[in-house]
Amino acid sequence: MNSIYLRKMIKTVALVLAVGISATAQAVCANPNLDVVVLGSGGPELSDKRASSGYILRENKKARILVDFGSGASLNFERAGAQIEDLQAVLLSHLHADHVNDFPALVKGAFFSERGRDLPVYGPAGNHAVPPLPQYLQRLFGENGAYAYLSGFLDGSEAFRFKPVTVPFDMKRPQVFSAKAGGFTLRAVPVAHGIIPALGWRIEKDGCSVVFSGDTGNMGRTLDKIAGNADLFVAHNAVPEGSADRIALKLHMPPSEIGRIAAGAGVKSAVLSHFMRRTENVKPQTAEAVGAHYSGRLAFAEDCDIYSVQSGLKTGSCAEK
Numbered sequence: 001m002n003s004i005y006l007r008k009m010i011k012t013v014a015l016v017l018a019v020g021i022s023a024t025a026q027a028v029c030a031n032p033n034l035d036v037v038v039l040g041s042g043g044p045e046l047s048d049k050r051a052s053s054g055y056i057l058r059e060n061k062k063a064r065i066l067v068d069f070g071s072g073a074s075l076n077f078e079r080a081g082a083q084i085e086d087l088q089a090v091l092l093s094h095l096h097a098d099h100v101n102d103f104p105a106l107v108k109g110a111f112f113s114e115r116g117r118d119l120p121v122y123g124p125a126g127n128h129a130v131p132p133l134p135q136y137l138q139r140l141f142g143e144n145g146a147y148a149y150l151s152g153f154l155d156g157s158e159a160f161r162f163k164p165v166t167v168p169f170d171m172k173r174p175q176v177f178s179a180k181a182g183g184f185t186l187r188a189v190p191v192a193h194g195i196i197p198a199l200g201w202r203i204e205k206d207g208c209s210v211v212f213s214g215d216t217g218n219m220g221r222t223l224d225k226i227a228g229n230a231d232l233f234v235a236h237n238a239v240p241e242g243s244a245d246r247i248a249l250k251l252h253m254p255p256s257e258i259g260r261i262a263a264g265a266g267v268k269s270a271v272l273s274h275f276m277r278r279t280e281n282v283k284p285q286t287a288e289a290v291g292a293h294y295s296g297r298l299a300f301a302e303d304c305d306i307y308s309v310q311s312g313l314k315t316g317s318c319a320e321k
């Protein structure tokens with residue numbers, strides 16, 4: 001066997017292997033009954049006429065996974081007909097107020113629910129700026145907390161507990177965290193959001209996957225680690241393309257970065273959310289900046305929008321009666 005033939009053969013084998021690996025990674029979404037309801041498509045400003053950040057992943061119209069619960073998200077949770085009894089897990093991206101402000105409303109609402117089994121709440125580890133998730137919950141609902149009257153939901157004297165599960169946060173050695181919840185696979189990766197520990201989340205079931213960027217400038221490109229072949233990529237659009245605001249760019253990614261991630265990861269549909277005044281009125285420019293990299297489906301979320309995970313299409317609104 002001459003060396004040219006041998007080299008050609010090695011090349012072919014390598015190509016087959018490469019195709020094989022990407023083919024297995026490219027699972028086909030086999031569940032048409034999964035959808036995402038946008039509970040809040042706004043950020044922290046009180047002038048945007050949008051609820052702050054929040055989403056539910058549903059199966060057969062039952063709320064299964066709650067992702068963030070910022071101000072106003074609880075009203076759209078109600079509009080979507082979501083039930084606390086149906087939840088398998090709560091995932092928090094980070095503890096900024098616009099992502100967790102309605103959490104006490106969820107705990108109080110639980111008092112009036114029929115739920116009897118513990119509900120895991122996943123969130124990031126702490127640092128000098130922010131308490132770790134268990135301490136955050138203690139400060140709110142512990143016996144010396146602001147809402148001590150709800151402490152039974154932490155100590156087990158109520159019908160069920162909100163059980164904190166701390167996700168490690170290490171930007172120097174970012175690892176993908178994995179867990180299972182009621183048939184769903186949950187994955188999280190640390191993402192850069194200024195000094196605040198923050199997580200990007202990926203939820204998978206039946207070959208379908210949804211990725212939530214959370215708030216991040218994506219320094220270190222850690223979001224790329226969980227975005228691969230996502231059916232739906234919910235990306236936060238909190239700075240406009242061409243922004244010269246260096247602080248904002250440390251906290252949030254510009255549209256071109258969203259496009260780069262989506263194209264590189266082979267994302268099927270991207271939904272932009274978490275709008276702010278500076279991004280609200282520049283959507284054509286945003287679409288252009290995303291589209292310079294990414295040619296898949298792109299949507300701009302409104303509160304209550306419902307998106308099919310399988311098709312990426314908007315299928316309705318929880319605001320419709």
Ligand SMILES: [Zn+2]
Binds near residue numbers: 096
């Ligand atoms: Zn935010």
